[in-house]
Amino acid sequence: MxxxxxxxxxxxxxxxxxxxxxxxxxxxxxxxxxxxxxxxxxPRVQTPAGTITLYKSKVFSWNFFSTPQKELNNRRLHTPRGKALGGSSSMNSMIYIRGDASDYDRWAEQGCVGWSWADVLPLFKKSERNLLGQNPALHGTLGELLVDRARDPNPLSALFVKAAGRVGIKANDDFNGGDLEGAGIYNLTQKDAKRLSxxxxxxxxxxxxxxxxxxxxxxxxxxxxxxxxxxxxxxxxxxxxxxxxxxxxxxxxxxxxxxxxxxxxxxxxxxxxxxxxxxxxxxxxxxxxxxxQDHLDGLVTVRSASPLTLGFSWGSLGSILASPFKYLLQKKGWLTTNYVEAGGFARTPLAGALPDVQFHFVPGYRSHRGRLFEWGHGYAVHTCVLRPKSIGELRLSPQRELEIDYNFLADMDDAKVLIEGLKLARKVLADSSFDGLRGKEMLPGAQVQSDEQLMAYIREYAATVFHPxxxxxxxxxxxxxxxxxxxxxxxxxxxxxxxxxxxxxxxxxxxxxxxxxxxxxxxxxxxxxxxxxxxxxxxxxx
The missing domain is CATH 3.50.50.60 (FAD/NAD(P)-binding domain)
Structure with missing residues (x-):
């Protein structure tokens, strides 16, 4: 043929x-x-909450694994990539983020003429149909890609934003509005409560x-x-x-x-x-x-007895059973979640003028054992290094198989930033906003406090945030x-x-x-x- x-x-x-x-x-x-x-x-692709079932799917994901990462205790890191029409946009968390203007100006400074922020902003605007009434100088309204607010964010997501403000991270309702820094509820690429890949x-x-x-x-x-x-x-x-x-x-x-x-x-x-x-x-x-290059990610995950959080328990059984009806009739409820509902960009003590870490807050328990589902409730914060210095590579093996070597922590400055980022994430979760929901920190765990202990934790548990x-x-x-x-x-x-x-x-x-x-x-x-x-x-x- x-x-x-x-x-x-x-x-x-x-x-x-x-x-x-x-x-x-x-x-x-x-x-x-x-x-x-x-x-x-x-439905696993089209329903936002289905994203959690896709990352290890043999149908919808390429389940690559890295080579053993020598600075991460020789662990092989799971690297899912989308395997369906839409590619990874059919399995991601639907978050609409452009990055900082300086990212693109840096490309232009390196000889990539035509790729400065002034050059690419009109292209972002061309594809975007912003439904939030945000600054028209920075947002498009006629494109095919709908950008909207979360349909029914969990109450804990607003608590995260509040707690972040109380520890000095300002609120930000538009991460694409000219200032990346701050905490807020992420805007999503969705239409009628469905994924818009x-x-x-x-x-x-x-x-x-x-x-x-x-x-x-x-x-x-x-x-x-x-x-x-x-x-x-x-x-x-x-x-x-x-x-x-x-x-x-x-x-x-x-x-x-x-x-x-x-x-x-x-x-x-x-x-x-x-x-x-x-x-x-x-x-x-x-x-x-x-x-x-990729964003190296560290997790703080906390148990909670509160059925307000996303999770499986006898206390949440009613809301779980009702969620399909609430989704179909009202376009609300658990099935609308993208899990990483809130987050933001912050500066650690190692940062200059720009944020050096990004948070993804999950109003549900992230398994400390790496399981897809755990019985019970909790909440978690993912923290990633925004501008990593460690550089890896891809190779063909003698058998022509793809070898993925992230070379994470080849530059130990990345580890220093992640350690400070984890400290900052803990500081947010320690705010009194979470007092009524507080439980045991499962990872890193109360016993992990010093920089040396946090470094050991990173080596054992850090992973990619899937941005190669x-x-x-x-x-x-x-x-x-x-x-x-x-x-x-x-x-x-x-x-x-x-x-x-x-x-x-x-x-x-x-x-x-x-x-x-x-x-x-x-x-x-x-x-x-x-x-x-x-x-x-x-x-x-x-």
Whole structure:
């Protein structure tokens, strides 16, 4: 089987869905959107509270594991990624965060012309339909992506915001309003109390376009080259070999793990690693798979006897049984929760002018044993390091399997920030606002107090907060993989547009920035931007 398209987009995630919408708006071009997963038509995906069941799902998640992390007691960290139409936007917590303006200005300062805050703000606004009446200078009202308040936040989420204020963290009702710092209830990408993934926002409404074809169950095996020109790709669709031909561009939107893996499997990457894995070298591009960054996360979790919190107990049985009816009839209740309802951005004593940690508050008990559900009640705060200095990498093993090495705590400054962040999280939870709900701290535990004890706790329990970026770095230096126009250096007809192109990790959740990247890529493709030949390295003929 062989088909011809103008554009082939690999990955129906946050960026890929935007690209599919924007490029297929021109009826003169034929667009194909590929997704390795399947349908998102499941209550587990569409109902916000279903997110907790997706992270270890064999149907909806790629359940990757990292290599043993030497600074985290050689633990292998679970790394879920979305495996359905919508990608990770079909399994995330729906939080709408752009990061700080300085994140994007830093990209521009590193040579990524056109990616400053002034450049990308119009793109954020283009895709957004803000339903909250927030500052129109910073928010869009005509886009496909609805941004709304939580439907029915748990009372403890407001308590967290109150307690944070009492310990010096100001209230913030718009983390995208020009000032990131503060605590508040997160705004969400949802519609009618249902998840609004990138697929539901950008592709489902235009799925009847005759020039747009969406294929699921597609695992890309390799790119097809004519010299150094990409002409299509080989894939397995539901186990059957398929070749798709492309007259203009293949655009990789498979994420920070998937996109570099496709490049490496196709012979684009560090020569020595490709040869060790037995992959014929098409382009010696040393930065592919390097520059991996993610937010390292630490947990404070507390038991509580209060059935006000989300949890399973005889006391909450009535509200649990009533929740489907409350959800269907009123669009309220437990099933509307995204679990990490409140949170914010704060400065530890190690911070400069900008916040260095982010909080995600859960008004329910997070298992101290890593279980999906625990009997009983409680509440928890996740704390992550916003601007990590530790840099990891992806590699192909000699068996061509993907090895994910976050290299967490390679720079111990990250540990120092997380220790201070955990202290600050504890300070918020110690406020008298929680007096009527207080119970035993299960993690780190009352016995863990000194910096040395907290360091040992981090080594034993810290994890990723699921924001991997950077593995197809955008830039102009020797380790760059794509140009500021997102063209892959050294080949033609190939771009990358997803979290992998971020030179540095943004300050917060990554879904909204990936949607912006999709908008930016579409804008450049339509405008006919071309790669600067001066950035091209030596190419090895196939």
């Amino acid at each position: 062989s088909e011809q398209f103008d554009y082939i987009i690999v990955g129906a995630g946050s960026a890929g869905c935007v690209l599919a919408n924007r490029l297929s708006a021109d009826p003169a071009v034929r667009v194909c959107l590929l997704e390795a997963g399947g349908s998102d038509a499941s 990138a697929y539901r926002a950008f592709v489902a409404p235009v799925s009847d376009r005759p020039n747009l074809k969406v294929l699921t169950g597609c695992n890309v095996q390799s790119l097809v080259f004519e010299g150094t020109q990409v002409r299509g790709l080989n894939l397995l669709q539901d186990g059957q070999p398929v070749t798709l031909n492309c007259s203009r561009e293949v655009i990789l939107c498979a994420g920070a793990l998937g996109s570099p893996q496709i490049l490496l499997n196709s012979g684009i990457g560090p020569r020595a690693e490709l040869e060790a894995a037995g992959v014929p070298v098409v382009c010696d591009l040393p930065g592919v798979g390097k520059n991996l 970026v950077g593995t197809c770095k955008m830039g102009v230096d020797a380790m760059s993989v794509v140009t500021p126009q997102l063209d892959v250096i050294g080949v033609q007809g190939l771009r990358v547009a997803d979290a992998s192109i971020m030179p540095t990790l943004i300050s917060g959740n990554t879904n909204a920035p990936c949607i912006m990247i999709g908008e930016k890529a579409a804008q450049m493709i339509v405008a006919g931007k071309v790669t600067n030949p001066a950035t091209q390295p030596t190419v090895v003929p196939a």
